[in-house]
Amino acid sequence: MSRPGCSVGSVLVSTGTEQGATARTAVVVTVRGLVKSYPAGRGRRGAASPPVRANDGIDLDVRGGEIFGLLGPNGAGKTTLVRQLTGLLRPDAGSVELLGHDIVRHPERAARLVGYLGQESSALDELTVALAAETTGRLRGLDIRAARAERDAVLEELELTALASRPLKRLSGGERRLACFAAALVGERPVLVLDEPTTAMDPVARRAVWAAVDRRRAERGTTVLLVTHNVIEAETVLDRVAVIDEGRVIACDTPAGLKALVADEVRLDLVWRDEPPLDVPGVAALRETARVTGRRWTLRLPQQRARAVVAELTGGPAFTALDDFTLTAPSLEDVYLALGGRRKGLVKA
Amino acid sequence: MTIISADADTRTAAPAAPATPLGAEAATLAPRARLLPAMAAVYRAQMSRAKVARIPLLFVATFQSVGIMIMMRGVVDGGPAARAVVAGSSVLVVAFVALNLLAQYFGQLRASGGLDHYATLPVPPAAVVLGAAGAYASFTVPGTLVTAGIGCALFQLPFANLWILVAVIPLAGAALSGLGAALGLLAPRQELATLAGQLGMSAALLLGVLPAGNLPEPIRYVRDLLPSTYGVEALIRSFDDHPDWLAVTADLSVCAAVGLVSLAAATWAYRRAACR
Numbered sequence: 356m357s358r359p360g361c362s363v364g365s366v367l368v369s370t371g372t373e374q375g376a377t378a379r380t381a382v383v384v385t386v387r388g389l390v391k392s393y394p395a396g397r398g399r400r401g402a403a404s405p406p407v408r409a410n411d412g413i414d415l416d417v418r419g420g421e422i423f424g425l426l427g428p429n430g431a432g433k434t435t436l437v438r439q440l441t442g443l444l445r446p447d448a449g450s451v452e453l454l455g456h457d458i459v460r461h462p463e464r465a466a467r468l469v470g471y472l473g474q475e476s477s478a479l480d481e482l483t484v485a486l487a488a489e490t491t492g493r494l495r496g497l498d499i500r501a502a503r504a505e506r507d508a509v510l511e512e513l514e515l516t517a518l519a520s521r522p523l524k525r526l527s528g529g530e531r532r533l534a535c536f537a538a539a540l541v542g543e544r545p546v547l548v549l550d551e552p553t554t555a556m557d558p559v560a561r562r563a564v565w566a567a568v569d570r571r572r573a574e575r576g577t578t579v580l581l582v583t584h585n586v587i588e589a590e591t592v593l594d595r596v597a598v599i600d601e602g603r604v605i606a607c608d609t610p611a612g613l614k615a616l617v618a619d620e621v622r623l624d625l626v627w628r629d630e631p632p633l634d635v636p637g638v639a640a641l642r643e644t645a646r647v648t649g650r651r652w653t654l655r656l657p658q659q660r661a662r663a664v665v666a667e668l669t670g671g672p673a674f675t676a677l678d679d680f681t682l683t684a685p686s687l688e689d690v691y692l693a694l695g696g697r698r699k700g701l702v703k704a
Numbered sequence: 705m706t707i708i709s710a711d712a713d714t715r716t717a718a719p720a721a722p723a724t725p726l727g728a729e730a731a732t733l734a735p736r737a738r739l740l741p742a743m744a745a746v747y748r749a750q751m752s753r754a755k756v757a758r759i760p761l762l763f764v765a766t767f768q769s770v771g772i773m774i775m776m777r778g779v780v781d782g783g784p785a786a787r788a789v790v791a792g793s794s795v796l797v798v799a800f801v802a803l804n805l806l807a808q809y810f811g812q813l814r815a816s817g818g819l820d821h822y823a824t825l826p827v828p829p830a831a832v833v834l835g836a837a838g839a840y841a842s843f844t845v846p847g848t849l850v851t852a853g854i855g856c857a858l859f860q861l862p863f864a865n866l867w868i869l870v871a872v873i874p875l876a877g878a879a880l881s882g883l884g885a886a887l888g889l890l891a892p893r894q895e896l897a898t899l900a901g902q903l904g905m906s907a908a909l910l911l912g913v914l915p916a917g918n919l920p921e922p923i924r925y926v927r928d929l930l931p932s933t934y935g936v937e938a939l940i941r942s943f944d945d946h947p948d949w950l951a952v953t954a955d956l957s958v959c960a961a962v963g964l965v966s967l968a969a970a971t972w973a974y975r976r977a978a979c980r
Contacts, residue, residue, distance in 0.1 A: 463826070477821075494825040
C-alpha cells in the first residue's frame, strides 16, 4: 500500500482497504494544502465574528467508487471544504483537482462533474417534489424527455411517487430532505457530494438513501463524498473517513482502522440515580477522568481497568446509587476524542 | 507539517503526486444546460410557485391599484389627470410584483443560501435571472389588465387602445424585474433588498399615479429617472383620440433599453452573488 491516502500531521496514513478492483484505485478528488479563512466581523451569514480559519491546510485523496466521509462536529470546517470542492467558494490557498480538472482555476467545471446536495433547500421549497426533480435535471443539461424519465425513475426508487405532487414546504423535514436528495440524483454525475443527506430522516428514508448510493456505486462506479457528524452513519456506510477538527484533518483511514487506534480501550457509561456517592473513594477517583453530562459519567478505560471498576461498583456500596451502566466497544466518537478533538456535537443516532 | 507540498503551483512536482496529475487525461465534462431550455425550465418552475405562494400577493397588488383609483375618483374628474391615474395604477401592479416581490425573492434566496442550488448546476446565469424575471413579469398580466379595465370604466376612458398593454407589460416588466432582481442580488442583506424593493414600488406609486404637470421641478426629474414612468407615459398617450404612436414607441424603447441594461446588471449581480 504505497498510494497516498490523506496526510495527517507529518505522516501519510495508508488506507487499509483493498476493496474494489482497479476501477476504484484511480484518484478522483485531490486536495492539497487547502486554506480558507472568513474575515473578522463578517461570518458566512453576515453575523459579527472574529476571523475564522475554517480550513487550515487540508490534504485529501478520494479514490473512484469510494464512499468517503468527512466526519466532524458542527463548525469543524466540513461544509467549507465541500463548498470549495464544488466551486462555490474560492480557497485562499491550495489546490482542488476533480477528475483531472483544476477546480480552483475553473470552478464552473465542478457543476458538470458533481451532483451536489447542500444543506439548504430554499430554492426548491415552493416546488412540488416532481417539478423540483425535473427542473434540476433540466438545469443539469437533460432534455425534457430525459429529465422526466429520470425524475420518474428516481422518485420510484426512493419511494417518493406518492408525494410527487406535494410542494416541498408542506412535507416533513425528513421527506423534504429525501426530495432534495432525489433532485441531486437526476442527471447522472460521476461524483456525488452530499452534505449531511440524512438529517431529520427516519430509518426507512435513510435506508433508501444508502441503497440508492450503493446502487450507483455498483452500477456506475459513482464516487461519493459524504459530510456527516453522525458517528453511527460514518461507521456503517463509509469506506474511508477523514476526521476533521478545527479546519484540519486529524485522522484519515477506514472506520475499522481508526477504531484500532483505541482498540485496547472500552467505553464505560455510568448513570447515577441521584447524586453520585463521592464518599466512596473509588467513585471519587473516577470523577477525575469522567466526562460528566447530567447524571451520566462517560469514561474511556483500558479493558482490564474497566472490568475492575465494574466489579468494584457492582459489588460495593456504590451499587445502590447506580441506575444503569453500559460497557461498549469504542466508536469513532472515542477516536475523535482520543485524537484530541475538542468540540462537542458528534451525534450517535 | 505535511510531506506533500501545499504550493498549488508546484503540484506536478510534489513528492507525492496524485494518481491523476494535471496533464493526464481529464474526465469528460457533462454538457452545459443551454440558455433557452434552462430559461424555460426556470420560468416554468417559477410559474408553478404562483399556485403555492404568489396568488394572495397578486390579489393584494390588484386591490391596491383599484383602491387607489377609487380613491382618486373623488378628486379627479377626467381629462389628463384621469389618464395619469389609470395608467399609473396599471403600471403600479407591474412595479409591485416585478420590482418589489422579485427583489424580495432574490434577497431571500441569496440570504438563505438558495443560490447554491443554481450555482452547482451547469446553467447560464442569464437563464436563472431571465427565467425568474419573465415569470414575475407574467404574474403581473391579470392584475394589470383588470386594473386598466376597471380604470377605463371608472373614468370613462376609451378601451380601444388598451391592446398597447401587450407591449407595455413585457417591456415595463423587463425594466422593473431587471431592476428588482439586481437590487435583490446586490443588497448586502436581505432586509435591505426588501427595503429597496418597497422604496422602488413607493416611488412608482407616487411618481406614476400623480399627474406629472402638478409635480415640482426636481421631483419631475426623479420621475424621469424611473423606468416605470415610460410605461405610464406610453399608456397615457394611448388614451388620446389620435395617439402619437411615434412617441409611444419612443417611450417603450426606453423601457426596452432599461430592461436590457438592468437584466444584464442582474445577471452580473447573480454571477457575483453565486460564485464567491
